[in-house]
Amino acid sequence: MSSNQTRHIRLTSHPDGMAHRWPLRWAAATPAGRGPVIGSTTRLADRNVIGTHGGSYSVYRALAVSAGTLSPLQRPDLANTHPVAEIGPHPQWSEPGKIVSLDPWGHLAQQVFDGAIAEGIDIRPSIAVTQARLNMAELNSLMAQGSLKPDGQVLHPNGDVSVTKIAVDPVWWLPGIAERFATPEHSLRRTLFEQTGGMYPELVTRPDLEVFLPPIGGISVYVFGAVADLARPRVRLTCRVHDECNGSDVFGSDICTCRPYLIHGIEESVRAAQSGGDQAATYFERTECVAGVQDARFQQLMPDVLHWLGITRIHRLVSMSNMKYEAMVGQGIEVGERVPIPEERVPMDANVEMEAKKAAGYFSEAVPDPDLLRDTIGRPLDRM
Amino acid sequence: MSSNQTRHIRLTSHPDGMAHRWPLRWAAATPAGRGPVIGSTTRLADRNVIGTHGGSYSVYRALAVSAGTLSPLQRPDLANTHPVAEIGPHPQWSEPGKIVSLDPWGHLAQQVFDGAIAEGIDIRPSIAVTQARLNMAELNSLMAQGSLKPDGQVLHPNGDVSVTKIAVDPVWWLPGIAERFATPEHSLRRTLFEQTGGMYPELVTRPDLEVFLPPIGGISVYVFGAVADLARPRVRLTCRVHDECNGSDVFGSDICTCRPYLIHGIEESVRAAQSGGDQAATYFERTECVAGVQDARFQQLMPDVLHWLGITRIHRLVSMSNMKYEAMVGQGIEVGERVPIPEERVPMDANVEMEAKKAAGYFSEAVPDPDLLRDTIGRPLDRM
Numbered sequence: 001m002s003s004n005q006t007r008h009i010r011l012t013s014h015p016d017g018m019a020h021r022w023p024l025r026w027a028a029a030t031p032a033g034r035g036p037v038i039g040s041t042t043r044l045a046d047r048n049v050i051g052t053h054g055g056s057y058s059v060y061r062a063l064a065v066s067a068g069t070l071s072p073l074q075r076p077d078l079a080n081t082h083p084v085a086e087i088g089p090h091p092q093w094s095e096p097g098k099i100v101s102l103d104p105w106g107h108l109a110q111q112v113f114d115g116a117i118a119e120g121i122d123i124r125p126s127i128a129v130t131q132a133r134l135n136m137a138e139l140n141s142l143m144a145q146g147s148l149k150p151d152g153q154v155l156h157p158n159g160d161v162s163v164t165k166i167a168v169d170p171v172w173w174l175p176g177i178a179e180r181f182a183t184p185e186h187s188l189r190r191t192l193f194e195q196t197g198g199m200y201p202e203l204v205t206r207p208d209l210e211v212f213l214p215p216i217g218g219i220s221v222y223v224f225g226a227v228a229d230l231a232r233p234r235v236r237l238t239c240r241v242h243d244e245c246n247g248s249d250v251f252g253s254d255i256c257t258c259r260p261y262l263i264h265g266i267e268e269s270v271r272a273a274q275s276g277g278d279q280a281a282t283y284f285e286r287t288e289c290v291a292g293v294q295d296a297r298f299q300q301l302m303p304d305v306l307h308w309l310g311i312t313r314i315h316r317l318v319s320m321s322n323m324k325y326e327a328m329v330g331q332g333i334e335v336g337e338r339v340p341i342p343e344e345r346v347p348m349d350a351n352v353e354m355e356a357k358k359a360a361g362y363f364s365e366a367v368p369d370p371d372l373l374r375d376t377i378g379r380p381l382d383r384m
Numbered sequence: 385m386s387s388n389q390t391r392h393i394r395l396t397s398h399p400d401g402m403a404h405r406w407p408l409r410w411a412a413a414t415p416a417g418r419g420p421v422i423g424s425t426t427r428l429a430d431r432n433v434i435g436t437h438g439g440s441y442s443v444y445r446a447l448a449v450s451a452g453t454l455s456p457l458q459r460p461d462l463a464n465t466h467p468v469a470e471i472g473p474h475p476q477w478s479e480p481g482k483i484v485s486l487d488p489w490g491h492l493a494q495q496v497f498d499g500a501i502a503e504g505i506d507i508r509p510s511i512a513v514t515q516a517r518l519n520m521a522e523l524n525s526l527m528a529q530g531s532l533k534p535d536g537q538v539l540h541p542n543g544d545v546s547v548t549k550i551a552v553d554p555v556w557w558l559p560g561i562a563e564r565f566a567t568p569e570h571s572l573r574r575t576l577f578e579q580t581g582g583m584y585p586e587l588v589t590r591p592d593l594e595v596f597l598p599p600i601g602g603i604s605v606y607v608f609g610a611v612a613d614l615a616r617p618r619v620r621l622t623c624r625v626h627d628e629c630n631g632s633d634v635f636g637s638d639i640c641t642c643r644p645y646l647i648h649g650i651e652e653s654v655r656a657a658q659s660g661g662d663q664a665a666t667y668f669e670r671t672e673c674v675a676g677v678q679d680a681r682f683q684q685l686m687p688d689v690l691h692w693l694g695i696t697r698i699h700r701l702v703s704m705s706n707m708k709y710e711a712m713v714g715q716g717i718e719v720g721e722r723v724p725i726p727e728e729r730v731p732m733d734a735n736v737e738m739e740a741k742k743a744a745g746y747f748s749e750a751v752p753d754p755d756l757l758r759d760t761i762g763r764p765l766d767r768m
Binding site for chain 2: 009011012013039041047049050051052055056058059060061062063064065066067068069072132133134135136137138140141160165177178181182183187188190191192193194195196197198199200202205213214215216217220222244246247249250251252253254255262283298
């Protein structure tokens with residue numbers, strides 16, 4: 001690989017045996033000990049990862065460069081992008097194996113690596129922390145019904161909800177990912193290369209590069225209340241972990257229950273924030289909703305973002321998924337009550353998906369009779 | 385590259401000089417002439433593209449294989465997945481340069497390549513066409529106010545909206561993409577490789593492979609009314625083209641106007657469907673909403689999906705974006721009226737974004753005075 005200025009293209013790099021100037025020591029206790037994640041596409045000699053920043057957006061960035069609307073040397077202006085809330089450092093950041101799929105220093109890159117940045121090293125944040133207000137029609141309806149009441153702090157009279165929004169890009173430490181999936185690292189690397197049709201040969205040629213920035217979407221976290229309280233196990237924490245489902249979350253498609261679940265999670269979080277507990281709703285841009293099918297979803301990496309926030313105990317988990325519950329508990333996070341969605345919130349047609357999920361081992365207080373499952377059928381196509 | 389069964393890994397392939405058994409002749413008039421898109425990760429000799437199916441999901445598929453929850457040889461069960469609505473073939477499918485970023489035969493792969501599939505060739509659809517019902521709280525409110533009225537066909541008394549949903553995965557014909565961006569193909573290939581930090585060396589080693597399946601999200605199309613009518617220029621067509629914005633579309637974040645625009649587009653589409661015209665809302669999983677910033681978005685590839693649907697004329701375009709308008713007109717699609725969002729639909733704080741967009745050349749009936757722009761400011765952080 002080379003810069004745009006030269007004609008030589010290196011198809012893949014190989015370890016050169018020289019000590020790298022910017023070694024990454026994952027889970028080191030200090031940022032200086034850990035070192036900066038450098039995925040620059042311009043200063044190639046500094047790179048210490050496979051892939052580059054921005055997930056899937058790197059492909060669009062390439063198109064924008066091709067179209068001449070973006071300079072290949074462009075660096076984002078990071079002035080005034082300091083996090084609006086302090087997060088960490090938490091003990092989990094340096095416990096080996098706790099966090100393997102994000103960079104715990106990702107929101108602090110500018111501060112903790114300011115010396116290297118001043119020197120010209122192309123170091124970018126992988127986490128953004130901002131404040132925002134949400135407004136969702138369903139919450140307005142709950143307020144009109146008196147089920148949610150404005151307090152002027154969390155929920156405003158016009159229906160706005162004050163939140164801290166955190167956007168997290170994936171940063172994968174491959175040895176830890178392999179361990180989480182109970183597979184040898186070299187198999188993981190090879191499978192990532194082969195199942196993508198040959199993406200990033202460095203996955204197999206550079207075993208010395210342990211960090212991969214995969215071209216996938218990230219995680220959004222919405223916190224209702226004080227972010228710092230998430231790390232205090234005595235403060236009651238209500239949490240929903242939600243997998244993205246474009247069809248339902250955005251358009252309210254009735255073949256699944258994703259948006260009703262999301263609204264329920266946010267409603268419970270708002271209510272809990274008002275009563276003095278702290279809340280988080282975590283949104284993974286990642287899975288598609290496949291009604292009634294045991295799909296390829298997995299939750300092994302999901303607890304990382306909870307560890308990053310310093311969470312050790314979730315008092316109320318707003319989810320029926322055994323996979324999510326087991327992933328959290330398996331990663332050492334205590335889970336108290338599990339809160340199911342009220343029946344009346346489930347759209348009629350989505351009962352197909354609900355019954356299939358319950359039968360597949362999703363948590364619910366009522367376990368359906370397999371014989372009755374045959375009677376739960378969707379609306380015929382001619383009644384669409 | 386090799387299958388999981390052998391130890392040999394080929395880091396990149398090279399043209400071998402032999403005629404490929406499955407050549408792709410983009411924009412050929414018949415599916416047999418065009419040939420099937422083969423991105424198999426198991427039968428490597430059949431491959432005739434760079435990359436693989438599923439966009440970003442190929443990375444998750446790799447993790448599921450690593451975790452042992454998915455067989456690397458798994459092929460999806462495509463029984464009963466025939467499209468529920470007939471789409472095409474339309475003349476645009478074989479007009480050179482009209483469609484360069486999706487496979488027009490992608491929804492028909494099973495039918496038109498049934499012989500090769502029966503022979504064991506791993507050919508997968510890249511477009512899915514289904515029927516669904518949407519239910520959005522904002523539409524329910526409009527119905528309660530009497531602004532939308534149920535008709536039992538498009539809009540049901542419970543607020544459900546009947547739609548045809550089409551999901552389109554990206555399939556890029558690189559010579560056509562390069563032409564669309566007015567850049568030489570070899571530069572496009574090199575920039576795609578370099579700006580992604582070295583993804584897919586075949587972009588540079590295989591100039592004979594003209595098709596790339598990029599690891600990015602796709603497009604969703606929601607059609608209100610008869611899909612076949614979209615290709616009839618005399619049937620009045622209302623259309624919104626919407627770029628994904630997770631923060632607003634899902635959570636109603638008030639720093640931008642994306643969800644209000646989306647709702648407005650759907651409302652206009654429902655109303656038009658009820659009056660006998662046909663409508664489409666097209667949703668691109670692609671851009672992030674950056675308030676007030678001239679970002680790296682581009683619309684050059686957007687018209688492809690309109691061409692694929694056979695659209696030649698849009699009577700009412702529900703969008704203020706000059707970029708979208710110019711991309712459509714530049715690609716030969718007639719656009720009649722342009723419909724702005726009613727002022728009262730814009731959340732107060734989003735006026736920051738709106739004024740910035742208007743100043744940046746977004747269409748609106750009122751062009752703001754640059755001097756007044758300074759007076760449009762967001763809510764201070766301490767009032768969040």
